[in-house]
Amino acid sequence: MIEERFDAIVVGAGMAGNAAALTLARRGLKVLQLERGEYSGSKNVQGAILYSDMLEKLVPDFREDAPLERHLVEQRFWMMDDNSHTGLHYRSDEFNEERPNRYTIIRAQFDKWFSKKVQEAGAVVLCETTVLELLQDAYGKVIGVRTDRKNGQVGADVVVLAEGVSGLLGTRAGLRKTPDKSNVALAVKEMHFLPQETLEARFNLRGDEGAVIEAVGTISEGMTGMGFIYTNKESISLGIGCLVADFEKTGQTPYGLLEKFKQHPSVAALIAGSEVKEYAAHLIPEGGFKAIPQLYGDGWVVVGDAAQLNNAVHREGSNLAMTSGRLAAEAIFQIKSRRDPMTKENLALYKKMLDESFVMKDLKKYRDMPDLLHIQAQNFFLTYPQLVSKAMTNFLRVDGTPKREKEKTTFRSFLAARSLTGLVGDAFRLARAWR
Amino acid sequence: MSADTATRVEDKLYLNRYLVDAGRAHIKVRPHTKPSPQLLSLLNVCPAHCYELNSAGQVEIATDGCVECGTCRIIAEASGDIEWNYPRGGYGVLFKFG
Incomplete structure (x- = not known):
């Protein structure tokens, strides 16, 4: 399909892939980004909370045109039994700052915006293209990818695997293992729409203020899991997730848990009369530090959820994804500037940069x-x-x-x-x- | 699972947008006479209820409503019970919100 060679191919257009492609393109590298969805974002699922700090490092003025829902001024933690919840509730007017720290976003819309930035920076973004396998030379060095397009082979000096938690390429090539069922959670989520005034009254919000509820307890039927309720402008993202191994063991159905969560007296009143417009499911890496696979090799690096970079305790993932994508791109740029080859030895720089960042420091802190x-x-x-x-x-x-x-x-x-x-x-x- | 719950999942999937790649299921169940415990667990675990028992007691899959989460791959790919791929580019679930 494409005769030319690229400096780098980025597989996937989620937070990690977009961060990597944007950084590489801005550094002047010739970048091809491949995405299997009809547009960047159409396959991506998240709660979702956006952390400003990590995005500012990529798009400093993102607040000007990014599709943001609400900035968060309130966090509630609920410990639930079947009829009640005991809560810890933190709200501060200090979160009503000029440059708020956390926002709710809707991923399909946000990622479309993010992808536009990637294209403006000069990367070639090709959607509706599923990558089938990595191309490797006789020594195992990754030299490109094969896609499902006609004559779909493309070569590059390095491939950035931003293929998400269920990424197939790296595992098929034997670069890392498929995540273990006790190290991933399955979350299901619905989008509940309400008139803006109703939503703001129910959650005690003014203007663009937003609130988050995260809940544990009998809602997960003894499994390791958590429910969540995030306020968007005129919708609520509501869902629940539990470890895949626990689902398998108990025979609970994800949609059964979701229905039960919605019917809980503490939740039902918040969503009463809403119109549900979408049902989604997604895996979340939960293994932490000990589950992180090999992150680089000859001609490749792995970033974001595909690399299991997720802080389950703080429920942070997209910021770790963005940061790993950006650092991988910076490492590739440095190697390229020295005119050095994309060998395992040289790409170890990415791991070194990641180790020195909050990503690995935080994951290490919570390793147990x-x-x-x-x-x-x-x-x-x-x-x-x-x-x-x-x-x-x-x-x-x-x-x-x-x-x-x-x-x-x-x-x-x-x-x-x-x-x-x-x-x-x-x-x-x-x-x-x-x- | 009760028929009642199954109906409700279908109601949920009805809300979603899909571009179905007719005749090209991206997940295949290995032919079997008696399903393994892993395969049986998919009847409940799959969030889109894609897996069902047929009249002969074998597990079958209909991928039309698949939300591409990868849970069945985590449980049943290693044992060889299923063959798992992503849909062809552009096909499958098309999230409006995600």
């Missing part, structure tokens, strides 16, 4: 969290939420029982459910994994 939360799912996602709810109702209900007796009842219920060693152990393990 996945093990703790995935293995102790019952305690953290079922037992504790139920106990906390019981404690709260015991504390609040005025029924003539002396307060000292009420406290004893609460304490005894914790002991009965987890034992003193269990309670102290959980607190200790959580603190150790967090530090």
Whole structure:
């Protein structure tokens, strides 16, 4: 299809791929970006929250024309049992700043905008093109890709694999393994539309203010999982995700969980009367630091979700994706400027830059969290939420029982459910994994 | 799963846009007589309910409503139960919001 050679081919047009293609093109490299969707964004699914800092490094004035939904001024964490939620609620007027830190976005629309920037920078963006395999020479060096277009082979000095969490190319070429089922979560999501005034009244928002609710508890039926509710301008992104291994083990259906979450009394009132316009599902890398594969080799680098770069504790992914894409591109540019070849040895520079960034530092900090939360799912996602709810109702209900007796009842219920060693152990393990 | 739930998934998928590549399913189930535990788990795990049991007790797939999440690949590709590919360029689910 294309006779010419490129300095770099970027496979995928999500956050990582767009960041890489934009940076490479701006640095003057000849870039081809391949995307299987009808346009960049049409296959991409996220909650979604955008972190300004990482985008500012790529498009400093993005606020001028990017399709942003709401800037976040409020965060709620809910611990839910079947009828109640206990919440931690943080809202600050300081988030109403000139350059807000976090925004909700709608990925299909945002990615279209992002792709326009990539094209303006001079990259060739080819959509509706699925890459079938990596082309390798006799020594295993990646020298290009084969697509599903007619005569679809294209050569390049380096291929940036931004193919997402389910990327096939790297795993087929044996460059990394398919993620393990205990290291990925399946999330399902619906888009609920409401009149803007209704939405703002229900969430106590003014103007472009936005709120986020993240919830754990009996909604995940004892599985490691989380529900989320994000406010857009005139819609709500609502979903729930759990580990694939847990879904397989329990036989729960994702849409069954979603329906139950929507029917919870704390949620139902927020979405009452909404019109649902889309249903999506997506995998999220959850393995953290220990699940990160080899990130570079002869003629290739892997970035974003494909590289499992996701901080499950802080629910950050797109910013790690953008940063890894940008750093991979900067490393490639430096190697290219020295007129050095794209060997494994030289591309190790990307890993070095990533290690020095917040990406690897944060993932390393929480390296023990996945093990703790995935293995102790019952305690953290079922037992504790139920106990906390019981404690709260015991504390609040005025029924003539002396307060000292009420406290004893609460304490005894914790002991009965987890034992003193269990309670102290959980607190200790959580603190150790967090530090 | 109850018929009631199955109906509701179809209602959800009805909201989505697709460009179906007729006659070219991007996921194939390996012919079998008795399904493996992995294959059976897909009946419930698949968020688009693409997998169903036929009258002979074998697992079949209809990929028209697939949302391309990759969950079945994570569970059943390694065992050889399914062959998993992305749809051809431009085909498959077309998210409006994502």
